[in-house]
Amino acid sequence: MDIAITDKEFNLFREIIYNETGINLKEHKKPLLVSRLTRRLMELGINSFSEYYRMVVTDKGELVRLLDRVSTNLTEFFREARHFDFLRGGFLDELKERAKSTGQKKIRIWSAACSTGEEPYSIAISLLEGLGRDSSWDIKILASDICTEALEAAECAVYTEDRLQKVPRCLWSTYFLRGRYGCTGKYRVKGFVREMLVFRRFNLKERTWPIRGGFDAIFIRNVLIYFDRPTQDEIVGKLLRYLNNGGYLFLGHSETMLGKRDGLRMIVPSVYRRSSE
Ligand SMILES: C[S@@+](CC[C@H](N)C(=O)[O-])C[C@H]1O[C@@H](n2cnc3c(N)ncnc32)[C@H](O)[C@@H]1O
DSSP: OOOOOOHHHHHHHHHHHHHHHOBOOOGGGHHHHHHHHHHHHHHHTOOOHHHHHHHHHHOHHHHHHHHHHHOOOOOOTTSSHHHHHHIIIIIHHHHHHHHHHHOOOEEEEEETTOTTTHHHHHHHHHHHHHTTTOTTSEEEEEEEESOHHHHHHHHHTEEEGGGGTTSOHHHHHHHEEEOOGGGTTEEEEOHHHHTTEEEEEOOTTSSSOSSOOOEEEEEEOSSGGGBOHHHHHHHHHHHHTTEEEEEEEEEOGGGGGGGOSTTEEEEETTEEEEOOO
16 A cells, blocks of 8 residues: 655655656656655655655665666667667668778767666667677677666666567577576576676766767667756757767657757657767
8 A cells, every 4th residue: 555645745756856867757647656655665664755755865875766766667678679770770881981991990889778778788789780790899888877776687687588579589599598497587698798888877967977978879768758858958968978970869769859959960760960060
């Protein structure tokens, strides 16, 4: 059974969540917030949201746990498949051309709301497939998210068989280890793919992120929808500073209008190229 929340308490949580993450919880999300937090209150043995709120504002660790609980981590392998077709095709063709003229065989990609890892692993697999598993390329994928629980799952890289349904069958044995004995029905992304990823907890709402930039592509998909328009514009603007000239910004299909701004040109639906001017 859920613990009751007053309007005042809901507004306090709404405000702290907005200020910390940019997530804009609408009034109709009240039952969702209550059901996600009730379990935490019960774990802590407290029965009022006011008491939990006091805990959250005085204990940074509890704030992180609150944010873990409110984030929506829905994702899947090869979600919005056309993005991965583009990555394997047009994107890699350009990088191969660049490599011919500069000798530079380096690819840097950022999955900026990576959730439980399906997105950055899909990026890695697409690149490996597109390059014919040519190991002379230096590929690194930064995978970041605000949710510590999702990041732990991403780093662990173990998925149940039903989570692999969008991965073409012919790729399973190349990229996944099949669990045996106590792990039947589970699959782990193989080490050579996991090694391509670096995980970090980043909050998109922060003013800057402790990284240098120079990305050939940034995936920021299905997260901006949770923010209000000024926050969305601010985040996209900041991300562009980390993208190479000529680099690509991948947005979720329902977020495509956020790419309509100076300095970006749509290449395929919801994929934008940073112009080199
Ligand atoms: C719906 S998932 C999208 C996952 C993946 N990009 C995809 O398209 O399948 C949204 C992710 O955004 C993360 N998120 C929400 N607010 C964030 C913030 N302020 N900073 C970083 N990540 C955030 C959530 O934790 C969640 O994992």
